[in-house]
Amino acid sequence: MSIGTCYFPEHWPSERWETDVQQMADAGLEYVRMGEFAWARLEPERGEFDFEWLETALEYIGDHGMQAVLCTPTATPPRWLVDDHPDMLQEEPDGTTREFGGRRHYCFNSEAYALETDRIVTRLAERFADHPVVAGWQTDNEYGCHGTIRCYCDDCSAAFSEWLQDRYGDIETLNEAWGTTFWSQRYNDFDQIQPPRHSAASQHPSLLLDYYRFSSDSAVAYNERQVDILREADDDWFVTHNFMSHFGPLDAYDVSESLDFASWDSYPTGHVQVQAQGEPSTDEYLVGSPDVTGLDHDLYRSAADAPFWVMEQQPGDINWPPYSPQPAEGAMRLWAHHAVAHGADSVVYFRWRRCRQGQEQYHAGLLEADGSPDRGYADAADAAADLESLPELEGSEASVAILHEYDNLWALNIQPHAPEFDYWAHLETYYRALRKRGVAVDIVPPTRDLEDYAAVVAPTLHLVDDELATRLTEYVDGGGNLLLTMRSGVKDRANQLLNEPAPGPLADLVGATVDAHEAPHPKQERALEYDGESFDYRVWDEWLEPETATVTGTHRAGTAAGTPAITTNDVGDGRVRYCGVWPEDELADAIVTDLLEDANVATTPEPLPANVRAIGRNGYSWVLNFTGEERVLSLPTDASVVVGSDTVPAYDFAVVDTSVTELEVE
Amino acid sequence: MSIGTCYFPEHWPSERWETDVQQMADAGLEYVRMGEFAWARLEPERGEFDFEWLETALEYIGDHGMQAVLCTPTATPPRWLVDDHPDMLQEEPDGTTREFGGRRHYCFNSEAYALETDRIVTRLAERFADHPVVAGWQTDNEYGCHGTIRCYCDDCSAAFSEWLQDRYGDIETLNEAWGTTFWSQRYNDFDQIQPPRHSAASQHPSLLLDYYRFSSDSAVAYNERQVDILREADDDWFVTHNFMSHFGPLDAYDVSESLDFASWDSYPTGHVQVQAQGEPSTDEYLVGSPDVTGLDHDLYRSAADAPFWVMEQQPGDINWPPYSPQPAEGAMRLWAHHAVAHGADSVVYFRWRRCRQGQEQYHAGLLEADGSPDRGYADAADAAADLESLPELEGSEASVAILHEYDNLWALNIQPHAPEFDYWAHLETYYRALRKRGVAVDIVPPTRDLEDYAAVVAPTLHLVDDELATRLTEYVDGGGNLLLTMRSGVKDRANQLLNEPAPGPLADLVGATVDAHEAPHPKQERALEYDGESFDYRVWDEWLEPETATVTGTHRAGTAAGTPAITTNDVGDGRVRYCGVWPEDELADAIVTDLLEDANVATTPEPLPANVRAIGRNGYSWVLNFTGEERVLSLPTDASVVVGSDTVPAYDFAVVDTSVTELEVE
Amino acid sequence: MSIGTCYFPEHWPSERWETDVQQMADAGLEYVRMGEFAWARLEPERGEFDFEWLETALEYIGDHGMQAVLCTPTATPPRWLVDDHPDMLQEEPDGTTREFGGRRHYCFNSEAYALETDRIVTRLAERFADHPVVAGWQTDNEYGCHGTIRCYCDDCSAAFSEWLQDRYGDIETLNEAWGTTFWSQRYNDFDQIQPPRHSAASQHPSLLLDYYRFSSDSAVAYNERQVDILREADDDWFVTHNFMSHFGPLDAYDVSESLDFASWDSYPTGHVQVQAQGEPSTDEYLVGSPDVTGLDHDLYRSAADAPFWVMEQQPGDINWPPYSPQPAEGAMRLWAHHAVAHGADSVVYFRWRRCRQGQEQYHAGLLEADGSPDRGYADAADAAADLESLPELEGSEASVAILHEYDNLWALNIQPHAPEFDYWAHLETYYRALRKRGVAVDIVPPTRDLEDYAAVVAPTLHLVDDELATRLTEYVDGGGNLLLTMRSGVKDRANQLLNEPAPGPLADLVGATVDAHEAPHPKQERALEYDGESFDYRVWDEWLEPETATVTGTHRAGTAAGTPAITTNDVGDGRVRYCGVWPEDELADAIVTDLLEDANVATTPEPLPANVRAIGRNGYSWVLNFTGEERVLSLPTDASVVVGSDTVPAYDFAVVDTSVTELEVE
Ligand SMILES: [Mg+2]
Ligand SMILES: [Mg+2]
Ligand SMILES: [Mg+2]
Numbered sequence A, B, C: 001m002s003i004g005t006c007y008f009p010e011h012w013p014s015e016r017w018e019t020d021v022q023q024m025a026d027a028g029l030e031y032v033r034m035g036e037f038a039w040a041r042l043e044p045e046r047g048e049f050d051f052e053w054l055e056t057a058l059e060y061i062g063d064h065g066m067q068a069v070l071c072t073p074t075a076t077p078p079r080w081l082v083d084d085h086p087d088m089l090q091e092e093p094d095g096t097t098r099e100f101g102g103r104r105h106y107c108f109n110s111e112a113y114a115l116e117t118d119r120i121v122t123r124l125a126e127r128f129a130d131h132p133v134v135a136g137w138q139t140d141n142e143y144g145c146h147g148t149i150r151c152y153c154d155d156c157s158a159a160f161s162e163w164l165q166d167r168y169g170d171i172e173t174l175n176e177a178w179g180t181t182f183w184s185q186r187y188n189d190f191d192q193i194q195p196p197r198h199s200a201a202s203q204h205p206s207l208l209l210d211y212y213r214f215s216s217d218s219a220v221a222y223n224e225r226q227v228d229i230l231r232e233a234d235d236d237w238f239v240t241h242n243f244m245s246h247f248g249p250l251d252a253y254d255v256s257e258s259l260d261f262a263s264w265d266s267y268p269t270g271h272v273q274v275q276a277q278g279e280p281s282t283d284e285y286l287v288g289s290p291d292v293t294g295l296d297h298d299l300y301r302s303a304a305d306a307p308f309w310v311m312e313q314q315p316g317d318i319n320w321p322p323y324s325p326q327p328a329e330g331a332m333r334l335w336a337h338h339a340v341a342h343g344a345d346s347v348v349y350f351r352w353r354r355c356r357q358g359q360e361q362y363h364a365g366l367l368e369a370d371g372s373p374d375r376g377y378a379d380a381a382d383a384a385a386d387l388e389s390l391p392e393l394e395g396s397e398a399s400v401a402i403l404h405e406y407d408n409l410w411a412l413n414i415q416p417h418a419p420e421f422d423y424w425a426h427l428e429t430y431y432r433a434l435r436k437r438g439v440a441v442d443i444v445p446p447t448r449d450l451e452d453y454a455a456v457v458a459p460t461l462h463l464v465d466d467e468l469a470t471r472l473t474e475y476v477d478g479g480g481n482l483l484l485t486m487r488s489g490v491k492d493r494a495n496q497l498l499n500e501p502a503p504g505p506l507a508d509l510v511g512a513t514v515d516a517h518e519a520p521h522p523k524q525e526r527a528l529e530y531d532g533e534s535f536d537y538r539v540w541d542e543w544l545e546p547e548t549a550t551v552t553g554t555h556r557a558g559t560a561a562g563t564p565a566i567t568t569n570d571v572g573d574g575r576v577r578y579c580g581v582w583p584e585d586e587l588a589d590a591i592v593t594d595l596l597e598d599a600n601v602a603t604t605p606e607p608l609p610a611n612v613r614a615i616g617r618n619g620y621s622w623v624l625n626f627t628g629e630e631r632v633l634s635l636p637t638d639a640s641v642v643v644g645s646d647t648v649p650a651y652d653f654a655v656v657d658t659s660v661t662e663l664e665v666e
């Protein structure tokens, strides 16, 4: 495991570079990421290439015993290139062009831009193939940032028609699959179909879902084009891409199929302000939430089923969330170890030095703008030193999987049908309940092999076909423990309602069907009895009709009073639970505790305190304290503390050489 | 009186149709509405018509003793038709096209589309003329839904110029009427005048008002074109249109002039969330508000001065309001009788079966998507059975009229001049006070004959000319009781301020003028003394200067303290009240009680409880309980309960054979 | 000092004009402003001029002993003119045209419109040159109202490229100055640079700042073109322009360079609703805030360093803020004297008579729409009579300057970096602390001579170069007292971060640097100790690192605890304070009190009560009571009350012939 940083030598005088690299080495850094956004520096005018500066920087890096990750610069096509291909710019649903002036100003379906991409990537790949300092590549940067996965231009329109033709073959198949009889939306020809541009009434949900798929596929194909060129030049270096937190429009599993491993960009105090539901706590403003951040760690580790990188790690205060407090003392070190605990191979701080120019001036670096160390520099050096105490670890094994599928996220975004419904927040409800017990979690698509998981949680498995129902039935039949939730088995893959009552093809497995659903106003009376105790829920509830299932939870208030809400069904050697509400945390805890018990999943002896997490990796456990209060660990007598001490200060952590199931934290 | 449903046979396999129709007949339904949105099914490609499926459906319906209402399918022109006439699409004020993909994607001023309309309507009218099962037609569907009354395209621009030329004759007359000297907005020629497209400063209020009139007139003319074709083919069938709740942009009186009766689409739990001011109560989330819904019943009954239809009645949970709770037990039956009490001839549930396809998947039907009965099916059957206990009734006579004019609504929307000012909510303040006393109300335009009304309430009679002043004076002079309110007689018909102080031409009638008005912030101190008691008001107040009027209400706080706010003036055999504030409910109740007493209008002995209403029709009274608590009726000894019992459960109702003025409800 | 009104004879029959002018004279008015917005009346068709009506009005005015201010009518080009030059319309960042229909529908960079402007202004100037009744001119009207300083059309794009070429000479200089290496935003040629139109990511802050400068310069140049023509025709009349409250996009100092004096349009109950932070108090809804209004008085007096005019004074209730209460009794008189106290030469009420036509119908005049006196008429007459008691006064001398620069406002608007950061509100924090002690304040740009000021307050002196640092150092060195605040010395003039830590070139002067900054969430713990007492701050804080400075304020909570926050540094004969937080009022009061003591600035014996102000001018003091409670003055024995009495009623004032430093108000 290692620490690195993101470096932009092109922003500073070349006389400074050696000092910079020396400072990096002094801090124990091992990787330097470069080249992202540098197209205009690499090719200031068409065909006039200047790669020398990058060579020079690589040389310094190599001289100091470090390695480099290079990036293709395609997120920022230069002005001269855009002038040559004005149609490469994206368009909004209302036809407004997304102009030059920021970044990501290109359409994934512009053939002209694809050729330009081939040209620059080929040139770079050939130049740096077999370079001893170049460990690997990051393609482009944060695909989809600033809302750029979905474009509504004419190139996209034509490509969408083709994509649909490939998918459906003939137009009647599409009409049937989408259900275009509704509102006379029938098409006579694929060419008639347009992106979901501005219209008076909302657009057809089946068209929308396919447009979301097509848009994601367009980015995936664009990325593969780059990956192929890079691999062709040198099959030794790795290729990765840096994803974003809780990012919906792009299918990270699809992108990851062509990557060696997935990376992501982690800004805990920012994400907690924009990704989490509800107002962050004071602690969360200072260090973020371990579950909001942890879910992304687990997602991107699972995406390529490989140890991941944090390709950008928050180095201090940042520029883009609403509020920008200084992180707590030691936060930058805490985050690095949080990532490592979740299975990170490398944590790369963004950026090396606060940039004087442009849109990110209010984004800290490990160094201040004046070149002196900022608060993050010491934290990064400490984190690197800590890792020296540890052997190189492999990724930990997770005994529980959460099923996550972008198609479901998209379908539910298209028709959330409740103001507070948020796909990620609902998934996090179960994730938090698991992590509170120290349980390691993979976040995988339903197509993955499930047999090795003792338990599987599938929040809102919305689009279900017979094949998936069969796979899940086999999993349970073979002894698996499956927790299904509300809004599952509602639609087919084309986003049409199923003919059968929900959960559709899963009804036999669940042993119950959904008689009614509702999205009540928060002030409406509601209550649920589970296992003899009273609990609360929110946003959504269902009234169940059990066939073979046993009712374990029942509505006790409102119009729903008396109807079943949670069921359990034994199938073969396994058991299926169905939770027909969005549970408040106490209820989620109760259900998940019962699930883990059935599945014989070992947990911490007691639930962990809020924002304190114990995470295991290869025999070691990280106890991470994201709160402002000191925590005390109780260890088994044969265990010892490898990093830190058994009294964990505020915003600090300890590493111990034992399993999380042996730990108590107070 | 009868119950019906909206049926889309084209969404289901033809093998199912007979089962569907049998189930309808089993429930006692008498009418089936069809064909709305079916253009692409009726004419899949230009000139290739397929009406057979509709014939077949009609046959089943006739065989089971029911009748059909057919719809012209013009709300959803098919893709191929739009491709032939891309200019038929509407445009936003900023020039953005409202594209294909939803519905209502046509401009009322597209001559190309008008000709296409003629073509399909003629074809349908000729095919089904004299068909024994077809009782009548609904034209198009919900004109103006999704904000489509007002379009800003070039066709509309040209049509507006013509419309203005017709209205004003020469441009100097328009310049004078509008007052275009202001900000040098003078026109030299009608051709120069454009729709109120996006501009830096706001647009001229006189142009805006005429654009709103023109837009409404455009839809009215478009509708008449359809009506004429339908009547020409068969003068026996009825023609109606389905209006929407509290819908402002289209003048329902104008549309209704060519209709046999008006219909409207009633979704009580939706309207109460988006039409009512303030947060709905828990009860209102479950059944809606009887006054919000009742006002629409009375408006559309008054629109054509004929018993109305609810052409779409909410059947269960629905897809479009923010929250979608399940309606209370029995709500769907309650709503049907609420409509009948207000004078409905038929209540048609929308839709028969939850649709698998498209934008309305989250909208319940009487049947589930799988064809089994949903909660509404039993309620609809019950409602139909209840009606068997009653003779066929005529519409009840209302002794009080509320004056409502779209021009006033538009003028006040253009310059509301107070953040909380809402035309409908203000009108509802008085409507609620009347309905709370069991008083039947017509909602009529000021041009209607008023002499038969014992009392007339005219909220914000904003635009007043001498002719109207004369008519109202004659009404009062002849013994009428008139209640005028704030913001009346402020402007002329062209939306210019009058030269005289408000209420302008009504000043003599009122016997007072408005010295000042204000729109205070809610936290500003205010109080009003009426009849010796202290009351509250909000949003708006006026300081009056009485001439011949007696002051009955006086400001007692703030800058206004001491100035008159409410007056009474005896004129001829009648009396005029003027209320210069937006009264809170207690004050509205006090004023309305005094008005009704003067007018000798019989009322319930006591005010009815909130959300409990007693409504009379032809000697019968419906007592409708929109609350979660049981209510007990006290009846005269000679009266009997026809439906239900004298203990009315939560969300239930009773019908009794006596007048509401004999009833007490506790 | 005098009172006047804004008159639109063109809106009323000519038979009325003499009556109007007689009524004005009766009220003691001395100036009548006219002609604004009258282009279509002055030139109804191209080349057909009609100036007779204006001549006639001038004649009446002269006959009644008054003088006129004429306006160029360029804010409202007529429809026929726009039809001749459709490209003269402005465009939004997304390309939407700002259409005809309101006002200000022209681009400052349209050469076609500039020529039309020359034509009409020349014609008017020649016609009225040496006219005995015309005292001077107002150019155009409220440049920038409705968001029209910044336009994004192609004319602006071309002009921007030229402006940049003039500023930077060659493209590499621009690339270097802006820092276009960031995100590959390098330009090869000035022609490539576009306005900051809609883009997916935000635009480059250096481009944005220059676009804001360019846009302001474009309006300045347009104005100068008018001024030159007017002066050429007659060099005796004055030329002014009417600015707006707290208006950011236009540099009032630059515009004022070509004016004889600055004017502004004062609407106290409107500004307090839209300009002030937080919810106004009840009093403020009735009379506005003396500091919000006073800051504009001081700004525009300072802009041209000359007695200013209120060219539009609120006459009663108005049409544009959210709420429109009637002003308190006497408010219109209070405002006139508030302006005079701050150094106004004339206060001109807008408008004479409520207009029947167009967008401003809900805007009161001194007369009602029917021509009878409204509430403001008596107040205006009283204000005029009051002025008779006073001699003609010169502007008072301010001993304290607040430094204000539009470039800083723009840079901070581009990157506020905290949701509640507002440039004006921060400046007002210090302004209020000064005015609370009766201290007169100039609001001047940093380029003004400072040596005569005993103290200088420089809130957020964001962009600092060596020249400014030198000037400020000289000021302090020579005995000046300087208060610098947070976010100063952060960037260079091109909006790049400085290489050095803030306050950059001011670091030696301050004797400290900024080690870290943060924008904490309001709920985060924070506290500051200053001079042994505990204080609060908000929005922003910095952690200081003193070199030569003494720490006077220290963080006592949160991550910042223990770090310095406020410093003092003695330099030469003077002293520099640096306040690294946005202080709550109590802290601002404490710091300002210490500053004034050091600078020997005389103050009121006690801080004035909230919304009560004592303002001196040439030996007289106005005590202005913007509250609903009576106030009692204690005067020195030799002082006397010239207007009012020593008991000042609610919303009233008194003038006394002594200095504010002798006054106590209870
Ligand atoms: Mg059901
Ligand atoms: Mg008045
Ligand atoms: Mg620092």
Ligand SMILES: [Zn+2]
Residues within 6 Å of the ligand: A089, A090, A091, A107, A108, A109, A110, A151, A152, A153, A154, A155, A156, A157
């Ligand atoms: Zn595209």
Ligand SMILES: [Zn+2]
Residues within 6 Å of the ligand: B089, B090, B091, B107, B108, B109, B110, B151, B152, B153, B154, B155, B156, B157
């Ligand atoms: Zn149109």
Ligand SMILES: [Zn+2]
Residues within 6 Å of the ligand: C089, C090, C091, C107, C108, C109, C110, C151, C152, C153, C154, C155, C156, C157
């Ligand atoms: Zn422009």
